[in-house]
Amino acid sequence: MALPNIYIVACGGTIAGKAATEEDLTGYTAGAATIDEVLQAVPAVHQYARIRGEQFCSIDSSDMSEGLWLALAARVQELAGRDDVDGIVVTHGTDTMEETAYFLNLAVHTEKPVVFVGSMRPATAISADGPLNLLEAVQAAAQAETGRYGVVIVMNGTICSARFVEKTDTTHVDTFKSRQLGYIGLMQDGMPMFYQAPLRRHTYESGLSCSGCAALPTVVVAYAYVGMERWIESLVPQGVCGLVLAGFGHGRMPGAVWQSLQKAMKEGLVVVRASRTLGGAVTPVAEYEGTICADTLTPQKAKILLQLALLKTRDIHEIEEAFREY
Numbered sequence: 001m002a003l004p005n006i007y008i009v010a011c012g013g014t015i016a017g018k019a020a021t022e023e024d025l026t027g028y029t030a031g032a033a034t035i036d037e038v039l040q041a042v043p044a045v046h047q048y049a050r051i052r053g054e055q056f057c058s059i060d061s062s063d064m065s066e067g068l069w070l071a072l073a074a075r076v077q078e079l080a081g082r083d084d085v086d087g088i089v090v091t092h093g094t095d096t097m098e099e100t101a102y103f104l105n106l107a108v109h110t111e112k113p114v115v116f117v118g119s120m121r122p123a124t125a126i127s128a129d130g131p132l133n134l135l136e137a138v139q140a141a142a143q144a145e146t147g148r149y150g151v152v153i154v155m156n157g158t159i160c161s162a163r164f165v166e167k168t169d170t171t172h173v174d175t176f177k178s179r180q181l182g183y184i185g186l187m188q189d190g191m192p193m194f195y196q197a198p199l200r201r202h203t204y205e206s207g208l209s210c211s212g213c214a215a216l217p218t219v220v221v222a223y224a225y226v227g228m229e230r231w232i233e234s235l236v237p238q239g240v241c242g243l244v245l246a247g248f249g250h251g252r253m254p255g256a257v258w259q260s261l262q263k264a265m266k267e268g269l270v271v272v273r274a275s276r277t278l279g280g281a282v283t284p285v286a287e288y289e290g291t292i293c294a295d296t297l298t299p300q301k302a303k304i305l306l307q308l309a310l311l312k313t314r315d316i317h318e319i320e321e322a323f324r325e326y
């Protein structure tokens with residue numbers, strides 16, 4: 001049987017990181033190796049797929065930008081439409097991987113597998129995790145079934161939905177977890193094994209799009225802490241369409257901040273209440289009428305959903321609906 005065609009879109013990150021010594025696990029340069037160099041360490045990928053690819057960018061994912069997201073979404077959409085591409089693997093730094101993966105989960109419309117992968121140890125490290133992660137990402141992308149679950153992250157032998165995944169540890173290889181859904185599957189003996197599916201709309205079911213968009217609407221994230229009201233003036237700078245509050249507990253904030261946000265909301269600011277606790281859902285309460293609830297989305301993902309929703313509508317009820325659906 002012909003091998004599936006897997007296309008690798010390489011973005012840099014630690015999987016392409018180089019350090020001076022093999023013991024150096026943190027002081028390295030991310031994105032220093034090309035995808036060809038990274039692939040040389042994993043000759044086994046060629047047993048599972050015909051591999052082609054491109055160096056989309058070579059960055060530490062701290063430097064990922066909204067402009068690059070728009071270009072990446074357009075590129076992945078184009079690749080997904082090609083008959084000679086069966087699945088796409090995106091190599092990416094782990095620091096912002098969950099954000100890029102969620103952006104594509106909403107903005108790319110395809111039933112083909114789109115698999116994100118990275119590593120926690122640089123390519124030069126003793127026991128580097130990149131080669132096995134990349135092999136498993138290719139193996140997952142080679143199975144058409146993977147596309148049913150939207151964009152996924154395959155790392156450390158696990159498969160997580162882009163909607164539910166979070167990086168939970170600064171340096172350990174077992175960093176990607178999904179508090180609400182758990183892993184949707186495992187990689188075992190070269191095959192993805194799936195156990196559950198995300199119910200929120202994604203990829204082929206998504207009604208959101210960034211096609212033709214030159215820049216995303218400006219949305220800021222404000223982190224709640226005791227004393228935040230001292231910085232109230234800087235909370236809502238000029239030209240901001242939306243604000244996501246990483247609030248206390250169930251999406252709360254100091255009274256003075258709420259007063260100031262209410263004024264800004266009257267002038268059109270859309271406010272989403274998320275939580276800095278990173279567990280549980282934020283749901284509507286009378287006290288914060290007029291705000292949108294992030295549900296279980298982390299603040300950084302609520303920002304992405306708000307940006308894409310604002311491209312489509314300024315109607316607060318439609319935006320609320322999007323937060324229930326995606």
Ligand SMILES: NC(=O)CC[C@H](N)C(=O)O
Nearest residue numbers: 013014060061093094095
């Ligand atoms: N392990 C990683 O990939 C994190 C390193 C790097 N800061 C990046 O995100 O590109």
